[in-house]
Amino acid sequence: MNPFINGSLAVYRREMLIFRRRFKRQMAGQAISPLLYLTTFGYAMGGELRFDGISYLDFLVPGLVAMASMTQAFAIATDINVARFYWHIFDEFQAAPISNGSYVAGEVMAGITRAFMSIGIILGLGLLFGVRLHYGVLFWLAILLNSFFFANLAVALAMLVKSHADQSLLTNFVITPMAFLGGTFFPLDRLPAWLQHVLGLLPLTHASTAIRSAALGHEVHWQSLLLLAAMGSVIFPVAYHCVNRARD
Amino acid sequence: MIAIEELYKNYGPKKALNGISLTVERGELFAYLGPNGAGKSTTIRILTGLTRMTSGRASLGGFDIETQVTLAKHQFGVVQQYVNLDQELTVFENLDIHGRLFGMSKRARRKKVDTLLAYIEMEDRADTLVKSLSGGLKRRVTIARALLHEPGILFLDEPTVGLDAAIRRRIWALIKKIQQQGTTIFLTTHHIEEAEFLAQRVAFLDNGRIVALDTPEHLMESVGHWAVDQFAGSEMTTSYFKTRQKANTFKAEGEFTLRRVNLEDAFLSLIGRKVQS
Known part of the structure; x- marks a missing residue:
């Protein structure tokens, strides 16, 4: 087998074994937030609320999907951090004859898998709340591109931080604001123009737009998908570079 | 064989390694002794690809560690001074992942894992979660893992640190056994009796320099x-x-x-x- 693929699969296999061992609690943990959002924002508060002729629940579920594809893909940063600073597993990878590119690819695949699992839960919960959407190719493509970007970002930042505390700070300052402002919970066209421009720079904004359009059966803006693909093609070499720099 | 020539490592103004040169012959058990901060772990980290050298040259089994990285990495196994096993995985899974990282086939991995678990007298622990093992057993698993891809060189960085005297003796016996089967062993320790008991040659390291290198008897x-x-x-x-x-x-x-x-x-x-x- 190609050494790059072999190395990536070994890293991915490790992550999946750990994921399998934590499966029940991980799945339960991933279900809680969307369940709360659907109950409070969608069901209790949003029963009468409609945007552009669609119910708030129909609006909210694609937003939650976009948000989960970001947060769950990015969550591998914490696992990488623990493996690096606490268990020193990163040393095992560094001493093995695999390239740093293989390492990044393996971790990114794990992040994407995690994101897709989480999205499965959200869609399942959405069905329970009576939400029926379109799950075509572009819907999944937008999720894939978004989770690819954030999994790479997770690897890059996990290599740059010096402690667990730094990692939490990054999540608080980068991911949490994006989760709320990236077009997940409300339409951005109600915000001032300048803020819309600023939020237009966020990958999650484009992911939310593309995922929601695809889920509602509307035309998907190719610009959003292209932008996510372009960001992904830039962030992979950045993550690779950060892993290279992690050797002291 | 391990060959190190004029190895330097600086951390800012601090010289962690200050011109280390040495050769370890094939099949030799070589001990690298020094107080904390002398540069023992830094040397191993450089040789195993975890840390960059500032200058110098080093080769493992004839392969340069900077220019022939992948080939050099196939030559050695390493046991770090901390137990860097996946605590949530079983003994078998930890070893299996290591074999995958080294591109071993499924059949070769399974066969070698079985052999090594018997070798370290842990054949009944394959499906045990690492987190439930004692410190001594974890250490034995790290040694088995380092040997899985059949390296010619084994780096042991403080392999008995934190272990009680009885378990330390068992690890020593295991190290002797590995060396007797032809593996070159590079051992760092600050248990001086460990070096005296195990090593054929000893280097004394202080402030990043080798101050003496000879057989324990001559020293x-x-x-x-x-x-x-x-x-x-x-x-x-x-x-x-x-x-x-x-x-x-x-x-x-x-x-x-x-x-x-x-x-x-x-x-x-x-x-x-x-x-x-």
Whole structure:
């Protein structure tokens, strides 16, 4: 087998074994937030609320999907951090004859898998709340591109931080604001123009737009998908570079 | 074979390694001794690809560690001073992942894992979660993992740190067994009796420099054969003698003991302080 693929699969296999061992609690943990959002924002508060002729629940579920594809893909940063600073597993990878590119690819695949699992839960919960959407190719493509970007970002930042505390700070300052402002919970066209421009720079904004359009059966803006693909093609070499720099 | 030439490592203004040169022959058990911060782990980290050297050259099994990285990495296994196993995985899974990282086939992995678990006398623990193992058993698993891809060189960085005396002896027996089967072993330790018991040659390292390199016997002979420890209050001074007769005639005042010189004495007289200072 190609050494790059072999190395990536070994890293991915490790992550999946750990994921399998934590499966029940991980799945339960991933279900809680969307369940709360659907109950409070969608069901209790949003029963009468409609945007552009669609119910708030129909609006909210694609937003939650976009948000989960970001947060769950990015969550591998914490696992990488623990493996690096606490268990020193990163040393095992560094001493093995695999390239740093293989390492990044393996971790990114794990992040994407995690994101897709989480999205499965959200869609399942959405069905329970009576939400029926379109799950075509572009819907999944937008999720894939978004989770690819954030999994790479997770690897890059996990290599740059010096402690667990730094990692939490990054999540608080980068991911949490994006989760709320990236077009997940409300339409951005109600915000001032300048803020819309600023939020237009966020990958999650484009992911939310593309995922929601695809889920509602509307035309998907190719610009959003292209932008996510372009960001992904830039962030992979950045993550690779950060892993290279992690050797002291 | 391990060859190191003029190895330097700087952390800012601090020189962690200051021109290390040495050669370890195939099948040799070589101990690298020094107090904390002497540069032992830094040397291993550089040789195993975890840390960049500032300058110098090093090769493992004839492959340059900077220009032939992948080939060099196939030559060695490493046991770090901390247990870097996946605690949430079983013993088998930890070993299996290692085999995958080294591109071993499924059949080869399974066969080698079975062999190694028998070798470390843990064949009944394959499906045990690592987190439920004792410190000594975890250490044995890290050694098995390092041997899984059949490397010619084994780096052991403080392999018995934190283990009690009985378990330490079992690990020593295992290390001896591995070396007797032809593996080159590069051992760092600050348990001086570990080096004395195991090593064929010993290097004393201090402040990033090798201050002595020889067989344990020659290093000890350079000090003498007999030592007299004198205790006066909380102070202890040691005098060394070539013969027991001279030691016996030494007029020590107060409480004293006569004993054979050990490697710690050689270290102390060359470096001026104890290894575990």
